[in-house]
Amino acid sequence: DTGVSQNPRHKITKRGQNVTFRCDPISEHNRLYWYRQTLGQGPEFLTYFQNEAQLEKSRLLSDRFSAERPKGSFSTLEIQRTEQGDSAMYLCATRGTEAFFGQGTRLTVV
């Protein structure tokens, strides 16, 4: 257990539905990252927060994706109008000197 908690662990949704994932970071880590990982690939950077401020967003993050980190604590990642190509593992990581990953949320869009 790394101390980073992600919920839900698995999500199956129908194409076109909205989904929201949650990440609860290590409390003293002010840097929080979201990544997407598909089978056989490395984690792809999606977005980064320092405290409550979203400082960077990848071009991979289309306008259907939005992330928040109110009060600089937990973070949510929402995907609107899901598509089959959104099926992937979504990883959250928080970072002090080193990065710690949650176990991820596996999204399957059917």
Added chain:
Amino acid sequence: QQPVQSPQAVILREGEDAVINCSSSKALYSVHWYRQKHGEAPVFLMILLKGGEQKGHEKISASFNEKKQQSSLYLTASQLSYSGTYFCGTAATGNQFYFGTGTSLTVIP
């Protein structure tokens, strides 16, 4: 911005050594190394912060050449438990953080 790793895959017998390389097109602030086993999240191995820095943990060590924007991970006397996919993670500043293309390592008896 994604760093490139080589080789893409390697198969070793127990006790053999391996080197995994990570190369970036951008100047690096730090390099992290992670190992990921199938179906699990990446697990942190080590971080290198300074140019030319070397670190080691048991039989796994790494070097970071800041000028060449490269890092290498050295696995000596490999064990079955070393199997997995290894990723470097690079920070061009203190904030941005990107993972490499990955190297699949398989250790066989």
